[in-house]
Amino acid sequence: MSTEMNDIIQRYWSGETTQDEEQRLQAYMVSGQVADEHLDMAELFSFYADQKTMTLPEELEMEAIYSSTLSPMDALVEKYLDAATSLDEEAQLRAYLTSEKVADSHRDLIPMFEAFSAEQDTQFDGDLTELERLQIQWSQKPKVRYMFPKVVGVAATLALLMMIAFNFLQEDTSSYKGKYTELQDPEEALALTKDALAFLGKKYDKGTASMKYIKELEKTNVFNFKN
Amino acid sequence: MRSLLTLGLILLTTIAALSQSSVQQFFDKYQDDESFTQINISPKMFQMISSMDSEDPNNAEMMEMIGNLKGLKILTTDVNSQKYYKEFNDSFDKSVYEELMTVRENESDITFLVRESSGNIVNELLLLVGGAQDFVLMSFEGRIPLDKIGKLASGLNISGAEHLDKLKK
Amino acid sequence: MQVEEFNQLVDKLKDKMYRLALRVVNNQEEAQDVVQESLIKIWNKREKLAEIENPAAYCMTITRNMGIDKLRGKKMVTTDIDEQYAIKAKSPDPERDLIAKDELSSVMKVVNALPENHRTVIHLRDIEGYTYKEISEITGFSIEKVKVYLHRARTRLRQQLKNRAS
Numbered sequence: 001m002s003t004e005m006n007d008i009i010q011r012y013w014s015g016e017t018t019q020d021e022e023q024r025l026q027a028y029m030v031s032g033q034v035a036d037e038h039l040d041m042a043e044l045f046s047f048y049a050d051q052k053t054m055t056l057p058e059e060l061e062m063e064a065i066y067s068s069t070l071s072p073m074d075a076l077v078e079k080y081l082d083a084a085t086s087l088d089e090e091a092q093l094r095a096y097l098t099s100e101k102v103a104d105s106h107r108d109l110i111p112m113f114e115a116f117s118a119e120q121d122t123q124f125d126g127d128l129t130e131l132e133r134l135q136i137q138w139s140q141k142p143k144v145r146y147m148f149p150k151v152v153g154v155a156a157t158l159a160l161l162m163m164i165a166f167n168f169l170q171e172d173t174s175s176y177k178g179k180y181t182e183l184q185d186p187e188e189a190l191a192l193t194k195d196a197l198a199f200l201g202k203k204y205d206k207g208t209a210s211m212k213y214i215k216e217l218e219k220t221n222v223f224n225f226k227n
Numbered sequence: 228m229r230s231l232l233t234l235g236l237i238l239l240t241t242i243a244a245l246s247q248s249s250v251q252q253f254f255d256k257y258q259d260d261e262s263f264t265q266i267n268i269s270p271k272m273f274q275m276i277s278s279m280d281s282e283d284p285n286n287a288e289m290m291e292m293i294g295n296l297k298g299l300k301i302l303t304t305d306v307n308s309q310k311y312y313k314e315f316n317d318s319f320d321k322s323v324y325e326e327l328m329t330v331r332e333n334e335s336d337i338t339f340l341v342r343e344s345s346g347n348i349v350n351e352l353l354l355l356v357g358g359a360q361d362f363v364l365m366s367f368e369g370r371i372p373l374d375k376i377g378k379l380a381s382g383l384n385i386s387g388a389e390h391l392d393k394l395k396k
Numbered sequence: 397m398q399v400e401e402f403n404q405l406v407d408k409l410k411d412k413m414y415r416l417a418l419r420v421v422n423n424q425e426e427a428q429d430v431v432q433e434s435l436i437k438i439w440n441k442r443e444k445l446a447e448i449e450n451p452a453a454y455c456m457t458i459t460r461n462m463g464i465d466k467l468r469g470k471k472m473v474t475t476d477i478d479e480q481y482a483i484k485a486k487s488p489d490p491e492r493d494l495i496a497k498d499e500l501s502s503v504m505k506v507v508n509a510l511p512e513n514h515r516t517v518i519h520l521r522d523i524e525g526y527t528y529k530e531i532s533e534i535t536g537f538s539i540e541k542v543k544v545y546l547h548r549a550r551t552r553l554r555q556q557l558k559n560r561a562s
Contacts (some may be wrong), residue, residue: 080553082547087525116522124414126428131406131435135399164489180258180265186275189268193276193293196301196365200354201379203337204545207330208377 009041077106239302249320250353254302262306268299273369288378298368305361312336312357315364324353327373334359347373402442406435409452413459419519420463422508430466434459443553453533460516460534467512504558510549517542518549 008025011017017025028034029045079085085093097106097113120210181190257263277294304311319340327339335358342351351369356363413434417427438445438455448454507515513535520526520534532539 057243075395081547083543083550087527090522090525092412100557108554111503112553112557113522115507119415119504119523122411122415122418124410124428124431126414126431128432128435130432131439134436134439137400172338176266180267182267182269183272186272186279189272190276190279190293192266192300193268193296194289196299197289197292197379200352200365200367201291201376203330203332203356204339204376206332207328207339226395 005035005038009038071103071108073103077109249318249323253315253318253364254300257302257304263302263304265303266299266301269290270297273297273299288375290377291369292375295371296367296369298366300364300366302364303361308358308360308362311362312355319353324351327352330366335361341373344373349373352376402439402445405451405455406438409455410435413455414514415523416456416459416519417463419508419515419523420460420512421466426466427463430459430462434462437462450530452534453530456520456534457536464512502560503553506553506560507549510552513537514545514549514552517545518553521546522550532540 005025005028008017008021012022012025026045026048029038029042034042073093073096076085076089076096080090080093092119094113097110098103102110185194254265258265272382273293273296316338324340324342325344327341329339330337335356338353338355338357340353340355341349342353343349349371350368352367354363354365354367410431414427414431417430418424418436420555421427421430434455437458445451445454453460507518510518517531517537520531521528526534529537531537531542535542537545
């Protein structure tokens with residue numbers, strides 16, 4: 001028995017054993033009938049066996065570990081560093097660190113928390129003129145929200161505004177109401193196109209006119225207009 | 228490898244075709260809806276118009292503009308105007324249509340969108356109106372010079388009324 | 397969204413936005429620019445804002461993104477920390493003040509040396525007191541990732557402060 005085992009053990013150390021032999025080795029090592037010269041090895045094998053049954057600790061178990069091995073505040077600090085604390089627990093921690101009885105092992109956290117709370121008071125005192133200007137501009141009619149500079153401003157002819165374009169929709173489309181129409185008569189199509197273009201032109205004019213107004217505003221503005 | 232490339236090309240062209248029609252889809256969706264009025268003037272009709280012997284010396288700019296048009300579509304409704312305005316704004320393909328400007332006028336939002344612009348010429352101009360009462364979507368297709376549109380309006384007020392009268396009878 | 401409604405939101409948020417911007421860009425003047433530009437951007441998008449579930453988180457997201465953009469725009473970060481974190485005298489003992497000021501600015505130096513996502517997360521949690529979910533909304537990281545960053549940031553912070561002390 002022991003000569004055979006000695007042989008297996010020797011080949012085990014040089015990595016030549018088969019799985020089958022290793023199982024036999026393991027069975028022998030935990031059998032309780034281990035030869036004295038193999039006792040140190042038996043220890044190793046029982047450690048292996050132990051490792052095999054180990055599972056990933058659940059979060060709850062971790063908490064149990066924290067609380068069994070550490071003082072409550074130690075546990076809270078560990079939990080805090082693990083980013084596992086709730087906001088309430090963090091408030092608790094803050095209260096503890098600003099109290100008189102902080103454990104020496106936690107003193108290093110005090111400047112951290114002090115710095116955090118000092119910064120909570122930082123206030124914005126920057127310039128909001130630009131935003132205010134935009135808001136004022138918006139509240140004046142007509143309201144233009146966005147343009148790209150490609151458009152060339154056209155002289156506004158607001159004095160010549162015609163009423164026809166306003167009525168275009170109600171009047172011109174009334175005979176086609178509630179259905180899909182494919183125009184077949186060129187005369188009719190031309191007339192409608194003209195009115196549609198008139199409508200378009202008028203709205204467009206109005207838009208570009210207000211754009212000119214915005215451009216003037218921007219020219220006089222001391223702030224750099226971005227976006 | 229080659230088949231992969233072909234597939235990629237097909238995919239790309241499909242995507243391009245799909246996105247280009249995001250506006251067309253909107254028109255199609257409400258074609259049979261009775262709460263909408265939809266009018267379409269086809270490219271063929273515009274060819275006929277330009278071959279017509281139109282005499283309008285007061286309005287050379289207008290006729291020039293019409294000569295450049297290839298299609299006009301109008302979609303309008305007076306129910307749920309705000310809802311449709313929002314729906315259109317959410318659905319059109321932002322990679323294809325670029326916002327030219329948005330104007331607010333008497334409770335109405337008026338948006339101009341353009342597709343494929345090179346300089347001052349655009350291939351499609353969309354006019355979108357979302358008012359308290361009306362929703363209007365107009366699509367002008369062709370080669371549209373943006374800088375001529377404003378001039379168009381000022382020349383129009385003389386002749387516009389005649390056409391309106393014509394349509395009324 | 398009307399002007400008053402918008403301004404109410406801004407009044408509530410602008411300091412928070414400024415502190416976050418300061419954390420990200422690490423420079424007072426630039427942080428002010430970031431807030432200004434963010435507010436203008438938000439103003440221009442106010443219609444979208446009205447449809448958003450959590451407008452406050454949205455504003456913070458914009459602020460952070462604008463800050464990151466600014467950060468990318470420059471290679472070197474130069475700061476004057478002492479000026480930035482100068483704290484008002486709270487005790488009549490000037491020597492104690494000096495120590496306190498030193499400590500605070502050294503903490504902040506360490507915080508600001510963290511990678512952007514680490515320092516943003518620790519800022520949102522430990523200075524602003526946001527929940528993990530809110531931080532996830534603002535940064536776009538998953539809650540798990542938020543916790544991982546927070547864990548690393550806190551551990552590193554404590555470690556470096558210990559080293560400093562010894």
